Amino acid sequence: MLHLVKLELKKGSLRGYVYGALIAYAAIAAFLLLLYFFEGSDSSAPAFGSQLEILGIVNTMVGATFVVYSSALLSRLVIGEFKDKTMALLFAYPVNRKQLIFAKLSIVFAWCFANIVIGNIVIDAIMLTVNHYTGMVGGELSGSQLMQHVGFVLLQGVGAAGMSLLPLLVGLPRRSVPATIVSSIFIVSIINSNNGGFSLSSIIAIPLSLAAVGIFGAYLSFRNIDKADVA
């Protein structure tokens, strides 16, 4: 299984995706700094109420960005192979087809989760450092608040990574890259509309059920792959 993942990475040449992720971090940070400085000084109310709110907004933006970004990777790894006719090649190897797809999906899942975590750390660090020097957003950020936020980010990351697989359900039957990416944008809007509640139960239950729905939906899309004709 690990071997299959390694082979996927070998042929994927994902270096371009890593650069893309770095650019995405930079763009999110730049956008938030813009909000931080200009929105805040202009109007009476500052853009961000507290430091915790900054972290929350960073998490939302990073999550949304990388669910969509992951759908691009998903298109490349799964739907692209159908389009390039290399899927027929893969399916004629002495390897279980579900394992092949599973290897691809675990890359997408890991990619989405890792980027959400790293993106949060990097951009949070930038924002909090900037705030430390300018002090435009006041108030304390306690250690327990921070720990709670870390837990929230990790769980949200799992939920978003699971959800990032769901576009396959729309994209795979149509063998369509645009359908995959558009459906990921829909999914992002669903995830973010669920961001309002902050009770502990919703923090744990919602992301995990989102992950379950995403993984199950992706499974549905390739459940019959062993019996499918690869033309």
Added chain:
Amino acid sequence: MVDAVRTQMLTKHYRAADVVTNVNLTVKKGEIYGFLGPNGAGKSTVMKMLLGLVRPTGGEVELFGEKLIPGSVEHLKRIGHLIETPAFYERMTARENLELHAEYMGYHVRESIDEALQMVQLLGVEGKPVKQFSLGMKQRLAIARAISTRPELLLLDEPINGLDPEGIQLMRGLFRRLRDEWGISILISSHLLSEIEQVADTIGVIDGGRLLKEVSLEELRASKTDYIEITTAQASLAAYVLTEKLGLERFKQIGERTLRVYDTHVPQETLSKTLILNEVPIESINRRHHTLEEYFFDMVKGGDNHAASRQAGA
């Protein structure tokens, strides 16, 4: 000896169309099997069913003496293939593509890649990304990939497509060598008889999804019908003479001026002498063989299919 491939009543029906119907095909171990048929006859579909890429709706497949069970993958280690257009990871180099193939196939003999590249004469360009390759080079590379894991069975779907005459010559030699030196069984499909006539041991003709005939070329060459062709301005008079004076019945009038006599027990001299004595003007009289081309063309036409006319045009 166990046959490499054996299908029984192999059938594939899509909702709207019958693509392959009741095909019983046998590829013996160590032979080159030419799979001949016009475009759209079902050749690729049969090969995909052997690979498990397409699931049959009826009948069964036996590979190396074992029945193919849906979902089983072990036998795929023993098969090399080139189906339809050669597909590669275009950004990777030729060598990387072959290495990747070996990894997936679970075949770890380093030298085999060099050997395969050398056999198709692609050594020297293996470091280039495949997207820079021409169609002919991709075709060669696909064949190299198929043989690089030393399979026992090769499935080659129109392997000559896109090759230059030199490449075609090379491949013919290669196929024979693989059969003779490695004992590989090879199934080659083509829509041109002339392509496979020179390498195949057995030819199977498929048209409209049905296997019309499976015949060994050796047998065919031995039983090839001879006939005497007479060209004359007065074909009907000649026909009268043949029946009445010589008692011949097995002849056929082709067009207005040509007669073909299949009764070869009457010597050609007697034939010409009798015709001249009965004042039939003879323009030419020749002993002829049925060519293989005619043989197969007749067969496909006999199958009463429109595809036959396309075959003639090919």
